[in-house]
Amino acid sequence: xxxxxxxxxxxxxxxxxxxxxxxxxxxxxxxxxxxxxxxxxxxxxxxxxxxxxxxxxxxxxxxxxxxxxxxxxxxxxxxxxxxxxxxxxxxxxxxxxxxxxxxxxxxxxxxxxxxxxxxxxxxxxxxxxxxxxxxxxxxxxxxxxxxxxxxxxxxxxxxxxxxxxxxxxxxxxxxxxxxxxxxxxxxxxxxxxxxxxxxxxxxxxxxxxxxx
Numbered sequence: 473x474x475x476x477x478x479x480x481x482x483x484x485x486x487x488x489x490x491x492x493x494x495x496x497x498x499x500x501x502x503x504x505x506x507x508x509x510x511x512x513x514x515x516x517x518x519x520x521x522x523x524x525x526x527x528x529x530x531x532x533x534x535x536x537x538x539x540x541x542x543x544x545x546x547x548x549x550x551x552x553x554x555x556x557x558x559x560x561x562x563x564x565x566x567x568x569x570x571x572x573x574x575x576x577x578x579x580x581x582x583x584x585x586x587x588x589x590x591x592x593x594x595x596x597x598x599x600x601x602x603x604x605x606x607x608x609x610x611x612x613x614x615x616x617x618x619x620x621x622x623x624x625x626x627x628x629x630x631x632x633x634x635x636x637x638x639x640x641x642x643x644x645x646x647x648x649x650x651x652x653x654x655x656x657x658x659x660x661x662x663x664x665x666x667x668x669x670x671x672x673x674x675x676x677x678x679x680x681x682x683x684x
Contacts, residue, residue: 522571555579
């Protein structure tokens with residue numbers, strides 16, 4: 473769903489007028505500055521994709537549980553090291569694709585690189601994990617992954633299914649070369665390539681309840 477600036481209903485004379493006004497607004501391409509101004513004052517998170525503002529829907533209990541399990545394990549393992557773990561609300565700027573986006577879990581290495589003039593937008597992810605939703609699955613696997621790969625510091629990507637026990641891992645071995653692994657058993661252990669960290673599938677999916 474594309475996010476629109478709030479519509480002043482008091483100035484609308486009919487449902488048809490509202491529809492026409494919304495159609496005009498939908499045709500607008502927003503600048504990054506317009507998006508940031510809109511986002512700061514919005515109660516709901518939005519993403520920006522090359523001129524379009526996209527609303528982000530809320531997550532399911534499984535989605536949140538998986539994000540919490542994975543990020544908490546990462547954060548504990550990386551304490552007192554030169555890494556930072558971020559979840560959900562940390563905005564990322566992908567300049568080569570003109571995208572502002574939010575991840576589920578992100579790890580950075582060393583000093584944070586922030587977008588010029590911003591204190592709330594990061595540029596240097598090392599690892600990103602996305603918990604797959606039905607509405608975002610294809611985007612996370614294709615276009616979003618392709619956009620992430622344009623970031624020089626980005627080295628590893630995990631796609632975690634929330635509907636079944638399934639994790640896909642991609643890590644960079646050379647320019648334009650990535651290794652793929654998949655996991656679907658509770659006893660399996662995932663070892664990250666870019667940092668010293670291991671986690672079992674059982675720990676990722678702890679307290680997650682799949683539908684029958």
